[in-house]
Amino acid sequence: MTTTAAPLDVTALRADFPILSRTVRDGKRLVYLDSGATSQRPTQVLDAERTFLQTANAAVHRGAHQLSEEATDAYENARARIADFIGAQFDEVVFTKNATEGVNLVAYAMGNAATSGPEAARFLIGPGDEIVITEMEHHANLVPWQQLAQRTGATLRWFGVTPEGRLDLSDLDSLITDRTKVVAFAHQSNVLGTVNPVSVLVDAARRVGALTVLDACQSVPHGPVNFGALGVDFAVFSGHKMLGPSGVGVLYGRRELLATLPPFLTGGSMIELVRMEGSTFAPPPARFEAGVPMTSQAVGLGAAVDYLRVVGMERIAAHEHVLTAAALEGLGAVPGVRIIGPTSTENRGGAVSFVIDGVHPHDAGQVLDSLGIAVRVGHHCAWPLHRALGVPASVRASFYLYNSLDEVDALVSGVREAQRFFGVA
Amino acid sequence: MTTTAAPLDVTALRADFPILSRTVRDGKRLVYLDSGATSQRPTQVLDAERTFLQTANAAVHRGAHQLSEEATDAYENARARIADFIGAQFDEVVFTKNATEGVNLVAYAMGNAATSGPEAARFLIGPGDEIVITEMEHHANLVPWQQLAQRTGATLRWFGVTPEGRLDLSDLDSLITDRTKVVAFAHQSNVLGTVNPVSVLVDAARRVGALTVLDACQSVPHGPVNFGALGVDFAVFSGHKMLGPSGVGVLYGRRELLATLPPFLTGGSMIELVRMEGSTFAPPPARFEAGVPMTSQAVGLGAAVDYLRVVGMERIAAHEHVLTAAALEGLGAVPGVRIIGPTSTENRGGAVSFVIDGVHPHDAGQVLDSLGIAVRVGHHCAWPLHRALGVPASVRASFYLYNSLDEVDALVSGVREAQRFFGVA
Amino acid sequence: MQLQQMYQEIILDHYKRPHGRGLRDPYDAESFQVNPTCGDEVTLRVHVVDDVVTDVSYDGQGCSISQASTSVLTDLVVGKPVGEAFKKMDAFVELMQGRGQIEPDEDVLEDGIAFAGVAKYPARVKCALLGWMAFKDAVSRSQGAKTA
Amino acid sequence: MQLQQMYQEIILDHYKRPHGRGLRDPYDAESFQVNPTCGDEVTLRVHVVDDVVTDVSYDGQGCSISQASTSVLTDLVVGKPVGEAFKKMDAFVELMQGRGQIEPDEDVLEDGIAFAGVAKYPARVKCALLGWMAFKDAVSRSQGAKTA
Numbered sequence A, B: 001m002t003t004t005a006a007p008l009d010v011t012a013l014r015a016d017f018p019i020l021s022r023t024v025r026d027g028k029r030l031v032y033l034d035s036g037a038t039s040q041r042p043t044q045v046l047d048a049e050r051t052f053l054q055t056a057n058a059a060v061h062r063g064a065h066q067l068s069e070e071a072t073d074a075y076e077n078a079r080a081r082i083a084d085f086i087g088a089q090f091d092e093v094v095f096t097k098n099a100t101e102g103v104n105l106v107a108y109a110m111g112n113a114a115t116s117g118p119e120a121a122r123f124l125i126g127p128g129d130e131i132v133i134t135e136m137e138h139h140a141n142l143v144p145w146q147q148l149a150q151r152t153g154a155t156l157r158w159f160g161v162t163p164e165g166r167l168d169l170s171d172l173d174s175l176i177t178d179r180t181k182v183v184a185f186a187h188q189s190n191v192l193g194t195v196n197p198v199s200v201l202v203d204a205a206r207r208v209g210a211l212t213v214l215d216a217c218q219s220v221p222h223g224p225v226n227f228g229a230l231g232v233d234f235a236v237f238s239g240h241k242m243l244g245p246s247g248v249g250v251l252y253g254r255r256e257l258l259a260t261l262p263p264f265l266t267g268g269s270m271i272e273l274v275r276m277e278g279s280t281f282a283p284p285p286a287r288f289e290a291g292v293p294m295t296s297q298a299v300g301l302g303a304a305v306d307y308l309r310v311v312g313m314e315r316i317a318a319h320e321h322v323l324t325a326a327a328l329e330g331l332g333a334v335p336g337v338r339i340i341g342p343t344s345t346e347n348r349g350g351a352v353s354f355v356i357d358g359v360h361p362h363d364a365g366q367v368l369d370s371l372g373i374a375v376r377v378g379h380h381c382a383w384p385l386h387r388a389l390g391v392p393a394s395v396r397a398s399f400y401l402y403n404s405l406d407e408v409d410a411l412v413s414g415v416r417e418a419q420r421f422f423g424v425a
Numbered sequence C, D: 001m002q003l004q005q006m007y008q009e010i011i012l013d014h015y016k017r018p019h020g021r022g023l024r025d026p027y028d029a030e031s032f033q034v035n036p037t038c039g040d041e042v043t044l045r046v047h048v049v050d051d052v053v054t055d056v057s058y059d060g061q062g063c064s065i066s067q068a069s070t071s072v073l074t075d076l077v078v079g080k081p082v083g084e085a086f087k088k089m090d091a092f093v094e095l096m097q098g099r100g101q102i103e104p105d106e107d108v109l110e111d112g113i114a115f116a117g118v119a120k121y122p123a124r125v126k127c128a129l130l131g132w133m134a135f136k137d138a139v140s141r142s143q144g145a146k147t148a
C-alpha cells in the first residue's frame, strides 16, 4: 500500500450516492457533514443487499436446502472479508446490531462469568476490581461500564481530558493498576477527532493483566485499522458509519478470549445442547449470535468493505486529512469561533466540533440547516466530555470520502451567516 | 372484518416476490416451504427501504437537520403503524434486532431490577421465585429463562406436552403459584403448529401476580393478533418472518410495565442525564433502544405491515388453513409418515412437522431439496420438544400467503419419492 | 425565508432580553429539566398563593427557542390562577405538537403565537417545551407539598 | 441425477449394513458428539493397544451420511497405528471441507472416497464428520488417560 496514492475523485464517487444529489429546505443543495453520526450508502451496497434478498434469502445455518446454503455462504463470506479488512481471523468477528451492542456484550458477558464455569475465571469482576475508561467516551462506551460496575460492585475510574482535547495520561500509573480488570477507550473521539495512543494504553493494560476494549466506531470507517497489530483484546464498530447498512455492527475479540467468554444473548443457533435442565453453548462466533441474524445487512456490510477497499483506506484518510485541515483553518479564522479539540491535524481525524460565542449550537445548526448544511448539534452522546471542557453543547461537522473542499467552504460561510443572523458579527 | 373474504390470488401475490420464480438444483422450480424459519420479502418492502436510504437516510433522534427530521419521522411512523397492527400504543413498541433479543431484554432487565431503584421492585426475582415456561418453547424463549434462573437463583419450571402436541395443562394449579414471577410461552409452536390457550395462561398468571411473556413469532405473521385484547404483559416477534427485513424485531410491553422496567442495553439515545458518576434514563420506548437503531429496517417492517394489512390478516389465516388441511390430509395418507403435532386444523397454524419411518429427516430434506422443495430438518430450535415427543428430529414444512395447493402436492409427492429412494416404500 | 419564519422578532427579543430570569425567593417548589439530546437545562421555581401563580423564576442554559419560550411563559402565567395557567400550557403544547398545522389563538397565547413556526421543526419542539415541562412539574410538586 | 451423486451405493450399503456398530468392551476412552443443528449424536469407544487402534465401537442416531461415514471409519482405522489412522482422518476431513474440488485418494480413503459428492453440500459436511470428531476426541482422551 502506498501513501502517495492519487487523490480521490470526489465527483465520480458522489455518483454512487444518489442521496447526495437531493436538495433540502426549498431547493438548497445538500451538504452532508454528519457522517460521524451515520454515513450514506453507495448504490453498490444497496444492490448487494437487494440481490441477496431477491435470489438467495433464507435462514442461515439452519436449512439443508439450496437457498439456505447460498444464504449461509453469503453471510460467512461477508464475515471473512470483514475480518480480513480489520486484521482479524474469521472467527474473531461477531455480528451485532451496532457497536453499542458490542460493548454491552462484553460487559454483560463479564458479569455472567460469576455464574459460569471455571473456564470463564479470566472474566470475573467484583468488588475491589476496577474498570478504567476515559472522560471523552461516547455514552456507548461509558454507560455499559457504569452499569457493569453497579451490578458487580466493581469501581469505575477514568482518564481526564486536557484543555486541548487530548487524553490526560499523567496519572496512567495510578489509574491502571493490579486492580484494573478492563481498560475501555475510543480509538478516535467522535467529538474531538483526537486519535488516542492505543499502544500506550494496551501496554499498560497488559502489564497488569487487564483486558482492553477499543471503541473503533470512528476509526475503522476512516483509515486502515488492524486489530491484530494493535493488540487490543476486544473492539467494536458499526456498519452504518462505514457505508454499510444500519442494524449491523461488529464485535472483534481475540480468538483465545472469545473461546472462554460466557454467552450474552441466548436462544437459537448459539447452543450446543439444550435440555430443560440446562444448556451448553457453541464455539465462537456462533455462541454470540443468538437468533436469526441480520443476514442481508452482513452481506451489505461485506459490500461496503469491498467498496472501501477499492477506493483505498489510505486514500480516504488522506482525503479527510485535507478536509479537516481546511476546516480547522477556515473555522479558526472566524472570530468568535472556538474549536473543541486539537487544532492541528496531528493524530486527529475528521470530526471538527466548535462553539460560536453568542450563538447556541442548536441555533447555529438551524441556520446551517436552512442553508442545506447538515451538521450535528448537542453533546453528541459525549455529555461528560462537554462538561469537562466547560461547554454545554457544540456544533460538529464530520467528513467522509464523498465530501469536498467546497463543502468545507460552505460550512465556514454558514457559520459566518449564523453570526450575522444572531447579531454577533 | 369479515371471515368470508375472497380467497387470495396467489399467482398475483407471487409476482411481488421475485425470488419465488427462481430455480434451484439444475432447473427445478423453487417450492419454498420454509417461511417458518424466514419469509421472503415482497418488492414493496425492498422498495420502501431503498427509497428511504436514497432520500431520507440519517441518524434518527439525533440531528437538527432536515434529513434527520425525515428519517426520524419515517422511523416513528413505522412504529406507529406496527403498534396499530398489533393492538398496541406507539410507546409500547420497542424495536429490537430480533425476537430473541426481545426475550433476553425482558430477562436481563428483570435481573437488573436487583441493582435498580425501588420503582423496579415489581421485577425483582431471586431464590424461591419461579419462572414457568413450556416444553414446546423455541430455544429463544427457553435458554434466556434458564440463564436468568442461573444468574438469580430462581427456579425454572415448565408445562409438559401431550402426545398429540398440545400443552398439558393438567398441572396448571401446581405450576402457576404464588412463587411464580413470570410465565413465558409461545402463542403458536414453530414445530407443532399448536396454538396455545393464551387466556387460560394469562388468567392463571394474573391470579398470582406473575408477568406473562408471549412468544408471538409464529402468530403475528399469520393472522390477526391484538396484544391489548390478549392481555399479555410482554410479547416478542421478528420482522423477517412477516415479509419484513432481517435485523429488526419488536418487543411489546404494556405501558405501565415498560415505564418502570430497568434498562437492558445502555449507551446513546436511551439516557436522560449522563455523568461519569452515574446516569439516568429516558422514558420508553427510547430507554430500550440504545445506539443508532435499525432505521431502514424499521421502515421496511412498516412497509411489510402495510402489505399484510392490504392483503388482510383474516384472509391470510384462511389461506394457510386450507394449505395446512391439505398437507395434513396428504401427508397423513402416506403410509410410514407420522405428523408431529395436532392432526386436525383446530387451534393450529401452518407449521406441519413429520417423521418418515426409515428415512432420517436430514435425508428426507435432501431428497426434497433435490426436487426444489425447501423445508427445514432438524429440531427447529425446539430440542426439548423433540426429546419429549421421542423423536430426535423432524421435517417441517411451513406455509405463508404465497404458497399454493400445488406446492402442498409437490411436498407430498416428494415425501413419497424419499421413501422410494431409501427403499422403504 | 424559512429562518425568519422560525425565528420571529418576538422570539429573538425574548431571547436577548428575557423576562423574569433569575432564581428568586419565596417559592413553593422547584423543578430541574434537561433536554437529553442537547444538554440544555432549566431550573424553574413557582410561588403559588391561594391557587394563583404569584411568581415564576428560572435559570438555565439553552438555545434561543428554549430561553425565549420560558420568558414568554412567565408573561403568560404569572398572576394567573393555576387552572388558567394550565389552560395556556395546554394550548401552547398543542400548538407545538401540531407540526405547523394549528392556528394559534393570540388571546390565549399572546407572544406565544410567535412559536407557530417552530412547530414545523420537530427537533426544536422539545426546546420550546423545556420551560413548560419544568413549570408543570414545579406546580404539581407545589400542590403535592401542600396536600402532604 | 444429483441425488445419486451424493448417495453413492457404497454410502447406502454402509448405512443399511453398518460395520462395527454397537458398544463393546474393552475400551480406553469414549466420546459423545452431537450435531447441534439436527440433534444427531454418536457415542464412540476406542481401544488402543501399543499405539494401534485395536477396536472402534459406536452407537448413536443419525442420518445416512453420519451413520455410513462412521461405519467406513471403523474399516479405515481398526488395526492401524494411531499415526496412520490420523492421517486417514486428515485426508477425510480435507476431502469433506473441499466443497467437491478435491480428488480423493482411494489408496488412503478406500470406501471413504464415496463421500466426495457429500462435500458439495456444506450442510451435510458436519454429518459426515460427526463420527470422526468422536474418534479424534476419544483417541486423545485415551492418550491423556495413559500419560496421566
Ligand SMILES: Cc1ncc(COP(=O)(O)O)c(C=O)c1O
Pocket (backbone or CB within 6 Å): A268, A290, A291, A292, A293, B036, B037, B098, B099, B100, B101, B138, B140, B141, B186, B188, B189, B190, B215, B217, B218, B238, B249, B381
Ligand atoms: C416460535 C419462535 N420463537 C422465537 C423465534 C426466534 O426468532 P428470531 O430468531 O428471529 O429471534 C422463532 C424463529 O426462529 C420462532 O419460531
Ligand SMILES: Cc1ncc(COP(=O)(O)O)c(C=O)c1O
Pocket (backbone or CB within 6 Å): A036, A037, A098, A099, A100, A101, A138, A140, A141, A186, A188, A189, A190, A215, A217, A218, A238, A249, A381, B268, B290, B291, B292, B293
Ligand atoms: C465513538 C463512538 N462510539 C460508539 C458509537 C455508537 O455507535 P452505534 O450507535 O452505532 O452503536 C458511536 C456513534 O454513535 C461513536 O461515534
